[in-house]
Structure formats: structure tokens, C-alpha cells
Amino acid sequence: MIASVKITEKSFGATQLYKNLNFSIQKGEKLAIIGRNGVGKSTLFNIMDGKDGDFVGDLIYKKGIKIATTRQEHHDVDDLTAVAYILQELPEYSRLKHIIETYPAHMGDNEAKITKFTEALERFGELGFYHVEDEVRTTLADYQIGDKADMPLKTLSGGQRRFVELVKLTHARADLLLIDEPTNHMDYIAKERFIKWFKNAPQAVVVISHDRDILQTVDQIIELTDGLSLKFVGNYDAYLRQNATTTVSQLNDYETALRTIENLNKQIQSVRAKKASTSKTPNPFIPLERRLVKERDELKVNLQKPNFWVDQESLAGMQDKVSERYHKYKAKNISLNTKSILASKANYLVSALDLSLGYSEPLFTDVNFTISPGDRLEIRGRNGAGKSTIINAIMEFAAGNIPETLKAGEIKVDKKCKIGRYEQEISGKLLDLNLVQAIEQIYRDFGLSITDQEIMRLMSNYLFDPQLDKEKEVSKLSGGQKARLQLIRLFANNPDLLILDEPTNHLDLPSIEELENALLKFGGAILYVSHDSYFTKKLAGQVVKIGR
Numbered sequence: 001m002i003a004s005v006k007i008t009e010k011s012f013g014a015t016q017l018y019k020n021l022n023f024s025i026q027k028g029e030k031l032a033i034i035g036r037n038g039v040g041k042s043t044l045f046n047i048m049d050g051k052d053g054d055f056v057g058d059l060i061y062k063k064g065i066k067i068a069t070t071r072q073e074h075h076d077v078d079d080l081t082a083v084a085y086i087l088q089e090l091p092e093y094s095r096l097k098h099i100i101e102t103y104p105a106h107m108g109d110n111e112a113k114i115t116k117f118t119e120a121l122e123r124f125g126e127l128g129f130y131h132v133e134d135e136v137r138t139t140l141a142d143y144q145i146g147d148k149a150d151m152p153l154k155t156l157s158g159g160q161r162r163f164v165e166l167v168k169l170t171h172a173r174a175d176l177l178l179i180d181e182p183t184n185h186m187d188y189i190a191k192e193r194f195i196k197w198f199k200n201a202p203q204a205v206v207v208i209s210h211d212r213d214i215l216q217t218v219d220q221i222i223e224l225t226d227g228l229s230l231k232f233v234g235n236y237d238a239y240l241r242q243n244a245t246t247t248v249s250q251l252n253d254y255e256t257a258l259r260t261i262e263n264l265n266k267q268i269q270s271v272r273a274k275k276a277s278t279s280k281t282p283n284p285f286i287p288l289e290r291r292l293v294k295e296r297d298e299l300k301v302n303l304q305k306p307n308f309w310v311d312q313e314s315l316a317g318m319q320d321k322v323s324e325r326y327h328k329y330k331a332k333n334i335s336l337n338t339k340s341i342l343a344s345k346a347n348y349l350v351s352a353l354d355l356s357l358g359y360s361e362p363l364f365t366d367v368n369f370t371i372s373p374g375d376r377l378e379i380r381g382r383n384g385a386g387k388s389t390i391i392n393a394i395m396e397f398a399a400g401n402i403p404e405t406l407k408a409g410e411i412k413v414d415k416k417c418k419i420g421r422y423e424q425e426i427s428g429k430l431l432d433l434n435l436v437q438a439i440e441q442i443y444r445d446f447g448l449s450i451t452d453q454e455i456m457r458l459m460s461n462y463l464f465d466p467q468l469d470k471e472k473e474v475s476k477l478s479g480g481q482k483a484r485l486q487l488i489r490l491f492a493n494n495p496d497l498l499i500l501d502e503p504t505n506h507l508d509l510p511s512i513e514e515l516e517n518a519l520l521k522f523g524g525a526i527l528y529v530s531h532d533s534y535f536t537k538k539l540a541g542q543v544v545k546i547g548r
Contacts, residue, residue, distance in 0.1 A: 004059070005023055005048065005059055007021040007055050008056050008057045010055040021057070021227075026204065030199070030201075030207070031221075034208075034209070034222070037479075037481060037507075037511075039224040045178050045180060065175045067175070068089075069179075077153060081149065082150070083133060083136055083140070089172070090132070099116060100117070103116070132171060144163075144190065145160050166179070175203060176205075177204070178206050183209065183213070185424070187381070189382055195213060210507065219234070223243075240314055241314070244311075265296065271292060308329055312513060350369075350417070352390075355410070357389045358386070362407045363385060364547060365408065367390070373523075374524070376525070376540060377543075378544070379546065380543055380545045382547050386547065387501075393406065395419070419495055419497050420499070422489075430485075434470065435470055440455070442488065483505065483507050498527070502529060503515060504535050512535070516535065
């Protein structure tokens, strides 16, 4: 064991986030942290890497252990190039390189300095630092930012800086790596390379992720729920099996507690009736009543309905009675309205003919596809191949404009086709608004009105707390909350065509499944970009591959 995490209490104001988290990490183990949005996954990382010490409990690390984690901010290093930043962050690299480069000029015959210089050379070689810069550049190229290797961090996009952080951890000579949502923004080839590295990495890695391709490669899954940590040994398939069994057990325990409380209430009523009918002094039923009331109240205080969730396939294999009980008590999930009333009688909604798009040079040429009502079409390609450029061009043509990126060919969009679009990033004009204002603006953009009551209902359907969340600024929402706001926008105008750009990023497992189920029932057409292999298998459809 290289680390033990025991947190018995962590709160934000009056809200208790954790009440008993307890797990350990073994040398070389791959461990995933999962849980519904808002349960405190990122907070746990802040505690583990020492940024947050405001908790009750113990973190025990093996002596001499080195921990590496991803940065969220780069203000103090944003003038460094990507390569310089990564090398600087490698444990021991800067110190050893300084000795190797500066000592020959002044060590002379000083035996102490000669010894220190010799030891530095040996240690530099042991850590593989003689070739590390070339290796870093190669890995940056794998994530398609090799051309940004010598550019300052401040000139890189948020997604590119995220990749720089992953490259940093890939080459960190650390014993334990903490990685938060690593595959967001990755294309399918970069993701394949990351997963290959992840599986073979000699370090222990703890990853926060709901990417099922990642979860399928881990040794252990820790689910945060109801302030507790539930341990599941094995990968995603093992988790689904164990979770189904655990949920049935929790259902039994919960219903047993409810029946016990009901029986105690009946006993209390009976004792009170007897107490009222007796004239004995002292009344023998008073202490019995107190004992029963105390027992009942203690049960009620400790009784909390667990956040049940069982995946659809496991649920289908359960007995009908168990399934009925599950649906009675299961955790609330997002509720999506996917009705589509197509006004157009056209044979197609969108068609592309010999399409070429780009900027100074074409990104691709001779792309052809047709999207008819009910179709599913995946656009597949590496980052930078032009997937978003195609989506933007469709939106421009739908608005009656000719996009600046058009090089050749054409796109036709049926005039009556209503489009709902899910983007990876929230529109900048919504960021400074609170949640209620943002929803009003979304509907206003579509020329639609919405009442306060409808907004409250909509927030509840998408797992926002109408009272606690309504005044929150969009910029301060979590990644999962922003994703759910994007879903509100996606379905606001009852679209005929959905355009989805990585819709599963930031969503938890129950929300991903609910989204997939809703999309399978959707009567309109769907054009999508996704590097979630589970998602693409579910939606299927025609594949248009662009780029190499």
C-alpha cells in the first residue's frame, strides 16, 4: 500500500460533503473515482494533493512517495513554453540539470563538487532525463500539439493546456498520479494512445472519470455517494455487476428500516392508548413509551434513502418485483423532452455535396452526405480535421449565410428544419448571467417565451435545485451543471435535427444513460461527434470520416 485515505468529515458551511470516505491505493494500481455531479470528486483531489486541509480524518502516504497532479491554473508559469514548463515540473530535473550545466565551470579540483557533479550525472541517467525532452516532444505530437511545443502556455487554448498537463504526468517520475477527466477534448486516436499509456503506466494512477472506455481498464472503482465511499474491485463491467447486487441489498435494508419505523409507530400508539386508560401511579407505560420513541427517532435520524442507480442491462435481468421496488426508490435522474414535430415534408434536412472547408488551406475536400428525418450520422476525425468547422458551416447555411470557410461545394439545409445544438463550451454571453437569466436568454434566442414556473420545473427536470441554484452564475457552475444547461438549450425549440459535439463530457453515468435512451427514442435526425465508444455504438448510423 502506498496511500490510505480516511476522511470522516468534510463540510462546506452547513452542507456535509463527506461523512466516511475510506480507501487505499496499492503500488501501480489504476483506481477510478466516480459519482453524481456535485458529490465532491474534485474536492477529494484537492485534499489528496494538499490544497485543502480543512477536513477531519487522515491521509497516510508511504514515506518518500512523490505525487503529481494536474494544474488548473497557469498564471505563474504562462510565459514558459510547453516543453520548458513540463521539464520544470518533473521532479529533480531542474536541480540536476543546473548542477550538470554549471558545475564544470567552477568545480575545479574540489572533490565535494566533483562528487556532487558525478552523482548528478548518474541520477540524471537513472531517471532517463538525457532523452526526456525528445520524448516530451513526441508525446505532445501524439496529442496533436507538437507544433505548440515551443509556444508560451498563455497562447494555448484551455484544451491544449489540458493536454500539456497530461503530457507532464505521462513523463513525471512520480509514484502516484492524480488525473481529473483526462479524455475530455481528446480525439479517438489520442484517446487510444492515452488508454494504452494508462494501462501500462508503472505509477499508481487515480483518475476522476465517467468515460466508460477508461473505466473498463481500471483495477478498482470508488463511488462517492451519500457522503460515503463504496469500493468495487475490478473494471466497469465488474462495477455494474457488483453495483446491481449492492443496490438490491440496500433496497432490502432501506425497506426493513421503513417497516421497523412503521411497527414502532404502531407500538407507540398502542402504548399511549394503554397509558391513557390506566390509573396506576407511577404509570408503567411511560418508560416503555419513552424507550420506543427514542428507538424510533434514532432510526429516523439515521435513515437516509440511498442514491440508487442500476444500469439498464442489469435492471432488465432483475425479477419484476425487485425492478418495481427499484423504480419506487431510485435516485432522480434528468428528464429529457425529446419530442420532434417535423414541419417539413422534404426528403432531406441537410445535405453536403463535394464539400471543401478551410481557412488559408482546405481542411478536407469532396465530403458528401445527406441527413434525412430519423437518420443518425457520425462525423469522425482527429482534432483539427474540421469536425467543428462542418458543424459551424451547417449553422451558417441554416441562418442563410455563406461561411467564410467555404472553399468548394455546397451545403443545403431545409428552411423549415429546426436545429438543436450541443456545444462543448457554454456561450460567452451566458457566463455572467445567473441560471434563471441564462434559461430565459436561451429561450429568447429561439424567439420563445418561458414563465418563471416553467423555468423552475425545467431546472428540477435537469437536476438543479430551483431554490439553491437559481441565483448561481453560469461561470461558477460545475462542469456537469454546465453540461446539463447545454442539454436544456439543445431541446429548447423542439428540434428536428440534433447536432451534438461530445455530449457525454462532464455527465455522470446515470445522466449519460438517460441521454442515450432519450436519443434512441428521438424521432428526428442526429448528427454527432463523439469519442465515447459506448455512445457511438449505441447511436450507430452512417460514419463520415474526414482527414487522415
